[in-house]
Amino acid sequence: MVAIAILAITLVAVFQSQSQSISMAHHSRTVTMMSLLAQSRMTDLEAQEVLSTGTQTGDFGDDYADYTWRTIVAPSDMQSLGRVEVTVTNIKMTTNNTYRLIFYRPMNRTTWQQGT
Secondary structure, eight states, X not given: XXXXXXXXXXXHHHHHHXXXXXXXXXXXXXXXXXXXXXXXXXXXXXXXXXXXXXEEEEXXXXXXXXXXXXXXXXXXXXXXXXEEEEEEEETTOSSSOXXXXXXXXXOOTTTEEOOO
């Protein structure tokens, strides 16, 4: 009887550890995907010769239907630099569901336009 109780306690601990491991792997996979998608969107913005200030939103198409993006382009507090923020959100997760990248870009009349 004691042996069965010890076995039951051990199995519960093993199953809990396995469950936590699966959960951590899923979270890691999601954060990695959000960072890659944010980097992709940031690269698209860096490649544009002219950026318009303001907020834009969108998604990544059917391949990444669970993810959306939002960009905010605005002048920064630093003179002659603009602030570009990209936020990627996993719409199926309820906590830790966003990933944000911010970069600063030289701002002059040829590379920036006031909001559209």
